[in-house]
Amino acid sequence: MSRLLSFFRASLISCMALGSVMVHAQQELRIGVSAEPSSIDPHYHNLGPNNSLARHVFEPLVGQDPSQQLIPGLAQSWQTLNETTWEFKLRNNARFANGRPVTVEDVIASFRRAPNVPRSPASFAQFLTGMTFEQGADNKTILVKTSSPAPLVPTNLSVIAIMSKDCAEKLSTEDFNAARCDGGSGPYRFTEFKPGDRTVLERNPNYDGARPSWDKVTVRYLTSGPARVAALLAGDVDVIDNIPPADIAKLRGNANFTIAETLSNRVIYLHMDQFRENSPFITAKGGSPIKNPLRELRVRQALSMAINRQAIVDRIMDKAAVPAEQVLAKNFFGTSQKLQPSKFDLKAAQGLLADAGYKNGFKLKIHGPAGRYTNDTQIIEAIAQMFTRLGLEVEIETMPPANFFSRASTGANGLPEFSMILAGWGAGTGETSGSLRSLMGTVDKAKGSGAANRGRFSNAKLDSTLDIALATVDDKKRASLLAEASEIAFNDLGIIPVHYQTNVWASRKGLAVEARADEYTLAHKIKRQ
Amino acid sequence: MLSYFFRRFGQAIFVILAMIVLVFFGVNVVGDPIWMLISPEMDQQAIAATAAALGLDKPIGEQFFFFIKGLFQGDLGRSFVHGEPAILLILGRMGATMELAIAALLMAIIIGLPLGMYAGLHPDRRASRTIMAGSILGFSLPTFWVGLMLIMIFSVMIGWLPASGRGPTDTVLGIQTSLLSLEGWRHIALPALNLALLKISLMIRLARSGTREAMSMDYVKFARAKGLKESVIIRVHILKNILIPIVTVLGLEFGSLVAFSVVTETIFSWPGMGKLLLEAIQRLDRPVIVAYVMVVVVLFVFINLIIDILYSVLDPRVRLTEAKA
């Protein structure tokens, strides 16, 4: 028996030794990420994890920096020729992994493919609607024409991956998943895609930009937070993303690991039923029906003031969040510098509630998803505690995201089912116009506004200001118009913002991770210190 | 014999159909998959277009009709999320699950059999009592809780073994396996142990009672009287005799290992089909759930069939007809 034990011990030690030798011999980076991509076809699914991975291999014309400001991508520069024409100039030395130079032909083929991928669960089509493309002065210049002034062309094109014409025209999503495309111009290329397990990338020898630190990158999918942290602590991976708030303090205190963090583009907020005379989950405390109090601004203000945002940030989010006052934090494009988070003031809130005629409070049920946003259930429980202290009688119900979003969007005969929900919103484009329009624009199918307006808030002034902003090409003017729109929306409390999440990465000591607002983990931006 | 096969086959089809109808309509009641797929920035028209492309805009009855029609053409549908044929997704993950289940089975035999035989040979020793108490504990410990504890102890506190994932794979005879490298064994050790725990307890109990029964048999007493060495008696007489029932039970238990791997795979991020099922349930990826049900039921019927046949070969008194009463 003891001989057996010592054999095991010996082989274990040799395994470990072997493991560490392997790490040092190769320039390999092992990343553990929390969300799995559904495909490595960059045009298949507009989903964070897919885009994050695709950025290693396929470049868009316009890039985004860590705080989502636009920077040169495959295009080294761009400008407007007139109100409805944009001109992009490609980088001269850009080459695909197969060695061929990138030309306008490839770009146009990519734009043709992106909106038309069969069975795409979330298509890129809407980013390209209303645009036509043609070659400019040479095969490195492309013109984008629109029917009306479209300031968001560079922003929209920053989400579309460019690939070689061959890949765009000949390959299906399955071919991409089998790593058959050699037409990416980014710093890496895919070598293996194993759903549920890992994706392996290899340095693209023909990349014309700065040589990345790693020859090989393995991205592993570790969906459970503690498992991800355990993998980092055990040395199975070098970098992990999306650190569970509870573990941040401990990792920070451990000299063997480094934390990288930045404010995210995601806001956690409450959406309120503002379109029904009688809201289904609101009654008087005795249970008798009452008029929907959430349509009254003072009630919304009282609720917002009753939320102790700092307590949620400190006690539930472990400081991995910042109290919120609008859809995006102030360092993003189109935000208002004037707005401030509602101050926690229970007395004043109770006063406002009494002024509005609800001295005795009312009964309210809050709904939310369980497991969609960081600590979502706990946030709802905390908010319910706070509203209880305001004098309401609060019930909560959380459900799997699959049920929740379905019911919250169309649960009551095609209309939103709930009275108050907790949800989150990430602004993929890094500016406010899309968020304001989707969350608080008046619901209008033809115009495409209010798509995620699950409270049916409507404010004519907000709509018109947004319309003007979205037709203003001048960046400065547009930014101030959007700031104005934000003020209109949040002075009227179309939604009650709770906090902005912080994105947090942890790595073993000696690595510097670029913390990004868009939650992407980019291997070529992870450097040795 | 032949009619027996047909009946078994018919039953399998019945189960599969019942489960499919349940899953198909049930998932539809739980929620609309479209909300789990789209990116939140999409506007109403884009959402409607996506629903139309995936066939989710049609009434559920019609969707079911198209599914059944596809079934007759050998098409189980494509995953809403991944866009690939659901059956290929599942088969692609099956290898990892099988590898884990087989490793767990081996572990159950290697650990459980000697312990159980020891407890059977020396029922009154203190060590035997400890073993049996341990087996009760093994039956009672919830798998998921043990998994967490294993990670805590062996990965985080002591740091011996990796906390999650599967090791690098090699291809042998067209089958991908991670068991050819030390790194692979290091990765599989904890999840296999976690999955094996219940079966180790079962094994201990089976081996103990089998050993005790065999010890009381005349031929063992006779062998003892003849002065045969203890090790020979154990090897030749006892082991041989308890092996048949143990192999049968373990065969039956293999199915439950495959099913319980859902829990283990989730905790240890093991890229098998159980984890895929759980993700599909969470995302309402109906085609994958349906395909999983079909694959697993077929697998079970197959396993049971093999065991029945083995049994009838090993024990000629058993006939392959079903007893009426």
Added chain:
Amino acid sequence: MSSSPGQSLSTAPTQGPVSARVETPFQRFAAAFLEDRVAVAGLALLAFIILSSLIAPWITPQNPYDLTRVDLLDSRMPPGSQTMEGFTAWLGTDGVGRDLYSGILYGLRISLVVGVVSGLIAATLGMSIGLISAYVGGKLDTFIMRLVDLQLSLPSILVALILVAALGKGVDKIIIALIVVQWAYYARTVRGTALVERNKEYVDAARALGLSKSRIIFRHILPNCLAPVIVVLTVQTAHAISLEATLSFLGVGLPQTEPSLGVLIANGFQYMLSDRYWISFFPGVALLLTIVAINLVGDRIRDVLNPRLEK
């Protein structure tokens, strides 16, 4: 039980030389049960667990579901801390400030209710089906037993997962799923016993007396099938509690806002690595003790009621 003719219990091992004292079968059973010290300890533990969950509102400092009593500022306090509400949290508090000791007792209630209710309904359903199957016989019997075989050939966790996927989350849905998973065990057990009983003299006698079918089934055969059912019931209850915890842990079981033990463990899982072990550890211990206690009792009951099955 005392009104039963006691046929199946007549083989209890304690029946030595006929004693002068008249013993009811239950007394004989109890005496045999109490011979095993470990089982008695298990029974005591089980009684303690059930009792404390029953009187939870009177022995806990906090109703963990009452939002007016829970304060976020109390969250994640280590065991033994003083809370804002003025009591000491001996087992610490969880992520939103619930007292864990209170949370565990209330969670235990949910776990036990789910286990026992689903067990009892499944037992009733399974027994009825099994009895009918045995007594009616013929095609119906064949059909039912096929169904039972099929059901038992599929692992419980798999069936439960599929059902929960189709039904959704919630206490009622979990109970339904657990009933579907369990009924077949009872049906098979009862049918087997009933078939043996059916051919015994007392049933022939009852038939000769011209008693109705249903009276024979329910008044004469059923009581004699109870012993094995009780064995199955204990084992299955432990199994059901464990299964519910597993499903809840996987995020497809009970909702998080009124947590069972499985949900408490799952909620605490995220704190395991940040030295706040208690949020997940204590509920886990409570779950483990409950299941061990039931299994110890169940093991002994089985040994006493059916010495031939002794393993």
